[in-house]
Amino acid sequence: GEDVEQSLFLSVREGDSSVINCTYTDSSSTYLYWYKQEPGAGLQLLTYIFSNMDMKQDQRLTVLLNKKDKHLSLRIADTQTGDSAIYFCAERDNFNKFYFGSGTKLNVKP
């Protein structure tokens, strides 16, 4: 089955950039997503990228996709304490099913 992997933790200082990395296995995935989850809450869609793109920018968020290496990253510019959360990478197949990584816990220190 599909396998999505992420590093478990990332700690940055407020104002720095954060880069969260993800690798996936299914080369036929149509879309790749980033979701944010705050404690006790559901999943908040941050951004997604279509598999024929290699970069997408949305305000402070930049997504880079290296399809050859099956590597996805999320860069958060000027990271704020409110960005502290768990970030999930997910691939979505052609049948609308999502396969999630285990999540990266981002800790932003003031």
Added chain:
Amino acid sequence: ETGVTQSPTHLIKTRGQQVTLRCSSQSGHNTVSWYQQALGQGPQFIFQYYREEENGRGNFPPRFSGLQFPNYSSELNVNALELDDSALYLCASSLAGIPPGRRDTEAFFGQGTRLTVV
């Protein structure tokens, strides 16, 4: 706000009991998927409904079952609850059968139902 609502938000059940969780999908969406998120893990796909029929299932036993109604809302039923069923259950709403690249391809998750089995 995603427009996807789940009820109840929290639930405590005893081992062996049955539970029904509910999800109202976003207006205009025709596909509902259910996910189980155990503590410290990513969500795992349970099953998906499209136009009232099950359209794919993950690695979950038959005591996990579901329904989708004509208005595209959905229920997740779990029979014979086990302690390991304790988790956050998430519902996702999306629109299937459309060309890629449109905003409609976004899938939105509800806030989840936290089920505790004691």
